[in-house]
Amino acid sequence: MxxxxxxxxxxxxxxxxxxxxxxxxxxxxxxxxxxxxxxxxxxxxxxxxxxxxxxxxxxxxxxxxxxxxxxxxxxxxxxxxxxxxxxxxxxxxxxxxxxxxxxxxxPRAVQRVERILVAIRADVNLSAILSVVGVLLTDSEATVTLLHAAEADEDTEAGKVMLRGAGDELLDAGVDADRIDTVSLESDTPVDDIVDAAANHDVLVIGESEPSLIEQVIGDVPGQLIKRTDRPVLIIRKLPTEEEEDEDGGEALE
Structure with a gap:
């Protein structure tokens, strides 16, 4: 192949x-x-x-x-x-x-995969997230919701601009416009909003904040989402940059 x-x-x-x-x-x-x-x-x-x-x-x-x-x-x-x-x-x-x-x-039980929720937090790992979602939707008819749940003191307009750019990237990847939805929220409890939104979708996609052990993520926002949703979750890892690998001697995490 x-x-x-x-x-x-x-x-x-x-x-x-x-x-x-x-x-x-x-x-x-x-x-x-x-x-x-x-x-x-x-x-x-x-x-x-x-x-x-x-x-x-x-x-x-x-x-x-x-x-x-x-x-x-x-x-x-x-x-x-x-x-x-x-x-x-x-x-x-x-x-x-x-x-x-x-x-x-x-992995968790799912009856169908028709609606995918992508939780976007600032620009954390965004390029990698969109690249993966674009490829996975190539042979799928599922729709995708790009959700940015901003905390009350965040710049919501910047979040909307980011969502539009994310939608454009999926369009460039070949995902039809009628399969892409964007939602921008301002909330005191953004994790709660993401969990609630996930309940109306079949798969949740989230990004890792930092290169770290999966178990160490628990307690950060991704870990909270994993524990609180009953939907399958795709974690897009934040891989070390070449500069970070050079600083660590190029060694893998143990």
Whole structure:
């Protein structure tokens, strides 16, 4: 299959100690992307990981490969990995770094994917967010709502200008105008407004504030949204710039 430089890479975590499977509608939305199915098997504190791996590795691999087989009739690039771990959050972050995934899925049950909500906070990671959404909507008929929920002391006009620019970027990516809606709100509780809006959509897209471990995001706005919504969430990671990598010696987060 020819490589597509614009194709985002999405890490899809799957608990392979169970029969858990991402909903087919979510997988269909992700088909334009490169998908890494990250099978994780939880290891209790008092159990040696090698013991569980020896006993359950074959069935774990079989489960993750069965999910990968659902893409056999598509052009989707799919990779699989199975990890036995005590710490799910750190493992997901490590796999995202190791497999160069700019997107991490928080999978939840969904009956359909017809309406996607993109929560925009200032200009945080905006270019990456719009790039991913534009690609995912290539083969989808879903509509997208770009929502900017400004705090009361923010410049709401600047937010409206940003939303118009974001809509233009999706138009340039090939998304029809009648599938794009923009909403600007001024609120004392912007997180509450985003959670309420997500209830009327099928998938929520948010951006990471800083390059950080997924578990460290919890407590920031993205973490609050993840915990408070029951919708699947696509987290667009804020990857370090070349300058930041040089300062850190180019090492991946551990």
């Amino acid at each position: 020819p490589e597509n430089s614009n194709r985002p890479s999405v890490l899809v975590p799957v608990d392979v100690s169970t029969d858990e499977r991402p909903d087919p509608q979510l997988l269909e939305l992700l088909e334009p992307a490169r998908i890494v199915l990250g099978g994780w098997y939880p290891v209790p504190d008092q159990t040696p990981p090698e013991q569980l791996q020896e006993a359950h590795e074959d069935e774990a691999i079989e489960r993750i490969e069965a999910i990968a087989a659902e893409f056999q009739d598509t052009d989707t690039a799919v990779e699989t990995v199975v990890v036995f771990t005590r710490d799910r959050s750190t493992t997901i972050d490590r796999l995202a770094d190791e497999y160069d995934c700019g997107v991490v899925l928080v």
